[in-house]
Amino acid sequence: MENKNKNLAYFTLLLGIMYVISGILQTLKGAKLLPDDFISANLFPPELAGGLVLVVVGAVYLYGTLEFSKSSHEGRAYAYVGIVLSILFGAVYFLTFTADLINAWVLFAEGFEQWTPLDDFKPALYLGLLSVVVYAGWKKEFMLQD
Known part of the structure; x- marks a missing residue:
């Protein structure tokens, strides 16, 4: 495995584990199998659907790690798809964050009096x-002609 694929394999492993653990915690809290105060609700809110999405993204990353371990170039494709999914879902949550910020601090909307950015x-x-x-940092590594 060449050096750049090795670094990418470590990245996919790390992010895959982070996504799967975060997703499992969110899912278990959302299904009421863990108490809401198990870990801060701000860091891991009890969301069933959000947790399942995180598990799916983590699975894409981990499958990329598996492909890298076989010295397959397909691992790069899974890493790329994982990054795209991460950015897309992160953008959705960022837009929700921005909308709530506007409701709370600009429009002073009803129901947002106690809202904080950590929510x-x-x-x-x-x-x-x-x-x-x-x-x-790695966008040059993801060329379509590779």
């Missing part, structure tokens, strides 16, 4: 931001 700071948002940083 919408969810795993898909901060893991998506991490993926944006990684993509910005």
Whole structure:
């Protein structure tokens, strides 16, 4: 395995584990199998659907790691798809965050009096931001002609 694929394999393994663990915690809290105060609700809110999305994205990353371990070039495709999914879902959560911020601090909307930015700071948002940083650093590695 060449060096750039090795670094990408470590990245897919790390992000895959982070996504799967975050997703499982969110799903278990959403299904009421873990208490809401198990880990801060701001870091891992009880969301069933959001947790399942995180598990799926993590599975894409982990499958990319498996492909890298076979010295297959397909691992790069899974890493790329994982990054794209991370950024897309992170963007959705960022738009939700921005809308709630506007409702609370600009429009002073009813029901947002007690809202704080930590209320919408969810795993898909901060893991998506991490993926944006990684993509910005490695975007030259993802060429279509490869």
